[in-house]
Amino acid sequence: MIDIVFNKKEFEYDAYTLIKAFYPQEEVSILYEGEEKTETFQEKEEAFLVVKITYNKEDTRLEILKNKETVFEETIFLASDDERKERKNKLKQALYRGLSKETKKVLPWGDLTGIRPTKIAMGLIESGMSNVETAEFMRNTYYTSNEKTALAITIANRERALLADIDYKNGYSLYVGIPFCPSICLYCSFSSYPLAKWRDKVDAYLDALCKELTYIGETMKVRTLDTIYIGGGTPTTLEPEQLERLLSHIECCFPTREVKEYTIEAGRPDSITREKLEVIRKYPVTRISVNPQTMNQATLDLIGRRHTVEDTRHAFALARECGFDNINMDLIVGLPGECAKDVQKTLEEVKKMEPDSLTVHSLAIKRATRLHLFQDRYQEMSFENNQEIMDMAMNCARECGMGPYYLYRQKNMSGNLENVGYAKEDKAGIYNILIMEEKQSIIAAGAGASTKFVFEDGARIERAENVKDVTNYISRIDEMIERKRSGLKKYLEIGSAQDE
Ligand code: SF4
Numbered sequence: 001m002i003d004i005v006f007n008k009k010e011f012e013y014d015a016y017t018l019i020k021a022f023y024p025q026e027e028v029s030i031l032y033e034g035e036e037k038t039e040t041f042q043e044k045e046e047a048f049l050v051v052k053i054t055y056n057k058e059d060t061r062l063e064i065l066k067n068k069e070t071v072f073e074e075t076i077f078l079a080s081d082d083e084r085k086e087r088k089n090k091l092k093q094a095l096y097r098g099l100s101k102e103t104k105k106v107l108p109w110g111d112l113t114g115i116r117p118t119k120i121a122m123g124l125i126e127s128g129m130s131n132v133e134t135a136e137f138m139r140n141t142y143y144t145s146n147e148k149t150a151l152a153i154t155i156a157n158r159e160r161a162l163l164a165d166i167d168y169k170n171g172y173s174l175y176v177g178i179p180f181c182p183s184i185c186l187y188c189s190f191s192s193y194p195l196a197k198w199r200d201k202v203d204a205y206l207d208a209l210c211k212e213l214t215y216i217g218e219t220m221k222v223r224t225l226d227t228i229y230i231g232g233g234t235p236t237t238l239e240p241e242q243l244e245r246l247l248s249h250i251e252c253c254f255p256t257r258e259v260k261e262y263t264i265e266a267g268r269p270d271s272i273t274r275e276k277l278e279v280i281r282k283y284p285v286t287r288i289s290v291n292p293q294t295m296n297q298a299t300l301d302l303i304g305r306r307h308t309v310e311d312t313r314h315a316f317a318l319a320r321e322c323g324f325d326n327i328n329m330d331l332i333v334g335l336p337g338e339c340a341k342d343v344q345k346t347l348e349e350v351k352k353m354e355p356d357s358l359t360v361h362s363l364a365i366k367r368a369t370r371l372h373l374f375q376d377r378y379q380e381m382s383f384e385n386n387q388e389i390m391d392m393a394m395n396c397a398r399e400c401g402m403g404p405y406y407l408y409r410q411k412n413m414s415g416n417l418e419n420v421g422y423a424k425e426d427k428a429g430i431y432n433i434l435i436m437e438e439k440q441s442i443i444a445a446g447a448g449a450s451t452k453f454v455f456e457d458g459a460r461i462e463r464a465e466n467v468k469d470v471t472n473y474i475s476r477i478d479e480m481i482e483r484k485r486s487g488l489k490k491y492l493e494i495g496s497a498q499d500e
Pocket of ligand 1: 053087180181183184185187188189190192233234268269
């Protein structure tokens with residue numbers, strides 16, 4: 001148990017996440033000077049580590065006490081013109097130094113705890129810094145390792161090249177969510193419902209979704225559609241005629257033949273059939289995903305994927321046979337019970353299939369997942385992920401002729417590492433970059449979908465969220481459309497005012 005004690009409310013979340021990065025297994029509580037712990041916390045053991053952050057007029061005091069003995073203290077002097085961002089950086093740097101000294105650990109991403117480290121690199125390069133200056137700035141400001149700094153800069157440069165002909169101001173992307181899956185994976189944190197129980201709602205769901213898409217298509221006619229992404233859930237849980245209905249409706253509402261990228265995340269191999277792939281091929285879909293996550297059967301059984309390794313091979317071969325020439329595969333490292341040898345086996349198997357892109361995720365155990373809820377059951381299991389495993393994945397991608405093109409981090413990630421997308425030349429997923437770099441508005445339809453309006457070249461972002469629950473989404477579809485209406489109006493007005 002760790003306590004952080006503040007004398008006022010400021011940067012609590014930043015301090016909390018950095019401490020969690022050093023002590024992922026510990027419970028961390030936030031307190032304010034003079035405040036008693038709540039009964040729930042009092043019942044638990046006493047904190048072995050206390051981090052005191054005291055904000056004064058001209059400086060900030062940081063003190064770390066271990067078993068009531070001071071083990072680190074530092075006064076952070078503030079300049080009168082320090083902006084909030086600068087004050088936050090100084091606090092995080094001091095906290096990092098203290099925790100690093102105490103734990104004798106260095107973190108690959110230094111004191112960066114946000115999910116978009118490449119956005120920082122991209123911003124610095126766009127501000128006119130050279131790669132060398134960006135690297136120096138990142139290492140000095142955030143204490144990022146040489147390897148992660150180089151990775152962030154490499155990716156930022158590739159992203160810049162890939163986004164070069166995207167018109168952020170006049171363009172937008174479309175996300176369409178299908179929230180059904182053949183079964184729910186143990187680690188799933190998305191809005192997804194098991195198809196078997198929800199089958200009789202799928203048509204009503206499509207009715208509502210098509211209504212929302214008609215509205216978006218009509219309203220966004222004045223803008224350029226750059227990319228379409230159909231995700232979920234698993235879009236290929238739809239029956240061929242349902243898939244046909246959805247894709248033909250999208251075709252009617254949007255200029256699908258002019259987009260730069262059109263992705264369908266087929267995802268689960270157990271949902272992919274020749275008939276469905278043939279329906280998809282009728283439309284200008286440029287990219288699909290067939291996601292194994294792992295090629296170890298015992299792990300697949302454990303995580304509730306309910307498909308076989310052979311299903312993955314079969315689905316992939318079928319997709320190639322049907323003519324798909326841009327197929328992504330998603331993998332997860334750090335799955336329960338898997339060690340480096342298991343990951344190596346998965347990588348070898350994936351290499352044989354020759355996908356066009358590979359997305360390697362580090363398992364993140366989020367609160368809303370069954371894995372988190374039943375973690376006692378998996379206590380005996382290792383959740384191994386480390387730099388060696390990430391390097392194995394990178395080497396495999398290289399051997400497949402792929403380079404890294406997008407990266408993001410999540411909370412509670414195994415090994416405190418990252419998720420990296422690798423792709424062959426011309427096979428990168430542009431939508432993935434757009435969503436990470438937050439440069440373009442993404443209009444989203446479907447249960448749980450979140451629309452993101454990007455203003456002032458990413459300086460301001462507003463969201464319009466749809467309800468997650470499928471039944472509510474269906475019955476409240478007009479309200480979902482209404483929620484978008486005011487945001488879209490403002491977005492279109494500001495856009496046209498800027499154009500003048
Ligand atoms: S396939 Fe993806 S969306 Fe579906 S249950 Fe598994 S993790 Fe969740």
